[in-house]
Amino acid sequence: MTRAVWCEMLKIINEIGGITLFILEVLKTWKCSLSKTFPLILEQISLVGFRSLTTVLFSGFFVGAILVIQFQLMLSQYDATSLLGGLNTSATIREIGPLIISFLLAGKVGAYTAAELGTMRVTEQIDAIRCLGTNPMEYLIVPRFVAIVVCSLLLLVFGLMVGIIGSMLIASILYNINTLQYLQSVPRFTDVWSITGGIFKSFVYGIIVASVCTYKGYNTSGGAKGVGIAVTQSAIYTNLFIVFANSFTSFLLESFQRFFTALTSGGIAL
Amino acid sequence: MIVFENIYKSFGSKKVLDGVSFTVQTGEILFILGKSGMGKSVTLKNLVGLLKPESGKVKVDQYTVNELQEDKLSEVRKICGMVFQHPALLDSLTNYQNVAFGLQEWTQDKARQRVLECLKLVHLDESILLKKPPEISYGMQKRVSIARTIAPGPRYLLFDEPTTALDPITTNAINDLILELSRTLKVTSLVVSHDMGCAMKIADRILVLDQGKILALGTVEEIKKHPAPLIQDFLSEALSPPAHLARDNDTSSVV
Amino acid sequence: MIAVFHIFAKTLMTCIKGPHRPREILNHMYLMGIGSLPIILVATAFAGMVFTLEIAFHMDTALHTVEMIPGFTGQFVLRELGIAIPALLLVAKVGASTAAEVGTMKVTEQIDALRLLQIDPIEYLVYPRFVASIIAVASLTIISIFVTLVCAISVAVLKYNFGFLEYLNSLTQFVSDKDLLCALVKGMVFGAVIPIISCYYGFYCKAGAEGVGNATTNSVVTSTILVIVLDFLLTFAFSMIL
Numbered sequence: 001m002t003r004a005v006w007c008e009m010l011k012i013i014n015e016i017g018g019i020t021l022f023i024l025e026v027l028k029t030w031k032c033s034l035s036k037t038f039p040l041i042l043e044q045i046s047l048v049g050f051r052s053l054t055t056v057l058f059s060g061f062f063v064g065a066i067l068v069i070q071f072q073l074m075l076s077q078y079d080a081t082s083l084l085g086g087l088n089t090s091a092t093i094r095e096i097g098p099l100i101i102s103f104l105l106a107g108k109v110g111a112y113t114a115a116e117l118g119t120m121r122v123t124e125q126i127d128a129i130r131c132l133g134t135n136p137m138e139y140l141i142v143p144r145f146v147a148i149v150v151c152s153l154l155l156l157v158f159g160l161m162v163g164i165i166g167s168m169l170i171a172s173i174l175y176n177i178n179t180l181q182y183l184q185s186v187p188r189f190t191d192v193w194s195i196t197g198g199i200f201k202s203f204v205y206g207i208i209v210a211s212v213c214t215y216k217g218y219n220t221s222g223g224a225k226g227v228g229i230a231v232t233q234s235a236i237y238t239n240l241f242i243v244f245a246n247s248f249t250s251f252l253l254e255s256f257q258r259f260f261t262a263l264t265s266g267g268i269a270l
Numbered sequence: 271m272i273v274f275e276n277i278y279k280s281f282g283s284k285k286v287l288d289g290v291s292f293t294v295q296t297g298e299i300l301f302i303l304g305k306s307g308m309g310k311s312v313t314l315k316n317l318v319g320l321l322k323p324e325s326g327k328v329k330v331d332q333y334t335v336n337e338l339q340e341d342k343l344s345e346v347r348k349i350c351g352m353v354f355q356h357p358a359l360l361d362s363l364t365n366y367q368n369v370a371f372g373l374q375e376w377t378q379d380k381a382r383q384r385v386l387e388c389l390k391l392v393h394l395d396e397s398i399l400l401k402k403p404p405e406i407s408y409g410m411q412k413r414v415s416i417a418r419t420i421a422p423g424p425r426y427l428l429f430d431e432p433t434t435a436l437d438p439i440t441t442n443a444i445n446d447l448i449l450e451l452s453r454t455l456k457v458t459s460l461v462v463s464h465d466m467g468c469a470m471k472i473a474d475r476i477l478v479l480d481q482g483k484i485l486a487l488g489t490v491e492e493i494k495k496h497p498a499p500l501i502q503d504f505l506s507e508a509l510s511p512p513a514h515l516a517r518d519n520d521t522s523s524v525v
Numbered sequence: 526m527i528a529v530f531h532i533f534a535k536t537l538m539t540c541i542k543g544p545h546r547p548r549e550i551l552n553h554m555y556l557m558g559i560g561s562l563p564i565i566l567v568a569t570a571f572a573g574m575v576f577t578l579e580i581a582f583h584m585d586t587a588l589h590t591v592e593m594i595p596g597f598t599g600q601f602v603l604r605e606l607g608i609a610i611p612a613l614l615l616v617a618k619v620g621a622s623t624a625a626e627v628g629t630m631k632v633t634e635q636i637d638a639l640r641l642l643q644i645d646p647i648e649y650l651v652y653p654r655f656v657a658s659i660i661a662v663a664s665l666t667i668i669s670i671f672v673t674l675v676c677a678i679s680v681a682v683l684k685y686n687f688g689f690l691e692y693l694n695s696l697t698q699f700v701s702d703k704d705l706l707c708a709l710v711k712g713m714v715f716g717a718v719i720p721i722i723s724c725y726y727g728f729y730c731k732a733g734a735e736g737v738g739n740a741t742t743n744s745v746v747t748s749t750i751l752v753i754v755l756d757f758l759l760t761f762a763f764s765m766i767l
Binding site: 005008058062074077095100104114116123223226235243244247250 | 559568571575576578583597600604620622736745750760
């Protein structure tokens, strides 16, 4: 069993290496063709956003509902139900919101992008583009990459709004907690750091979805079967890396917050 | 002129090209034949820098292709146009945009003129220009992909299995088109195929690859007389009459 | 839509009537269960650690109390985190690969070949995956709950100086075997959903590489949404019971 875990970890490290190099290549290409790729990026943003908005809104609502029920169950045992609004909102903004939205993005947009690029690769469209004097990185990859990262942030805003509304709705329907009561405890748990944290996490997850899916799609081989494999691996690795990134970003943000608070309070003391 | 000098290419342990050397004369139609998996498409891809050989030189006019970096390869790709096995048209663009894809540095008017010219050369009607590739038939998509390739005005045309998966009538039409384009545009054509019949009809010379090596290289007449069993098999398949006709002539056996 | 119910109904009928193909079921259980185990272990370990850190941080800074940590984290892991994270990962792994596999079979005409050989594709393809998935996902859910708890406990013990036994004591006050049973039921429901949806998209896959890509994508998206909706319904139902 440990051997299997070790093999799996090696595979994952290998993937991370390849993807990092790919990201550097994408960024380099973007830097060299900022004006050329701008209209393509805008086009992709509208396509990606359009594709995923309804999914995010629909699922966001349900996730908000699930969380409020779970938290209510737990808090009622400590007789601390007044904290429901604050705790739920904070957890949504800091953790669950970015996580679930990224999972959805990974499925809807990520898998789609991997499939699209993979199909283009196996039907020789990418080779054809190269032969006709256009850089496929510039034409295909950069717009999709940037669009996914930008949409990740935009969708976070929508997803969080819907999630919080969903929670509030369920709280009032099931537990007779009105909006005012609900929002009372929010400031205690939510602050600038929570929001910054949520945005930062979304940004990181967006980069993960963008890079893994474009990388896998671009490097597909082997016909229809190859496309299937590429999409499957994108789906698996994006979700896995998002979970890893969750840990790292949480740790990073917490340390940064501690450091910053110590700095400012230390400064004041001085 | 295209020169292949001692090309070695393998994928893993499989040797696909094992010391291949030949020259393509300007203006000729050279067919590269062989069984599936014998390195025919790999030869073409080496010519445009989509693949690089392990050793040897690939020369197109004054360029040594395998030694060029990606940005310099665009010079080679301007003079070598490749028609892929699949039409490889971009589904999200109209047929017009597909044909004009290689003309991005041209002015709008010149590009439009050129697209219409190329469409005439491949015998397609203007009406398909506003449609997208999935909306036209596979045979038409093949023609559009040929139009796309000839639009920038390359000196060399490379065809990767142009008639695979086509019905006999469309196959003949594409073959005739290849011949016509070669004469009209005065280009050199390199065609990869496993259809000896096509080769017999339109090739100037035929090159047969087997196990990564050149089995034979010569004119159609020379190939017809070649003793190798593989070539004789290819020939008999190409030249034999359809089975049902043979059965009609001799009711006691099926050929 | 109707096709999905048709597939589901036929699969249930095969559960009752057979043929049961135990070897196929075991094979798929191995692929889905053992095959996904490393990823699930790693992912849930990380998720468990992060969640405990976050909750503890909240309790610490906002409430200045760490008493609630064991009960809170334990409950949340058992009721939600330990189930949702593996479920979503398995939707990706099992769902996508099943859709891709069945889609490729459709595109290469293997499904038609089965029909001509008088073999019902639903019986042959869907049923073994259905049974295997239910068992595999349920087992992986239980394993991942255990792993997540261990990691959560480690974080609490190492960072907030909880005693190990103290934590367990506090935990058992708030969770019961009913929670575990609910987790198992959720796992089984999610396990049932994934193969049905994936095989549906696989069967109706359009031609070519593009078709396979679309089938795989749609299967992941639909399964994810369905898992979230079912999670809500089950959570609601269980909250009434517990």
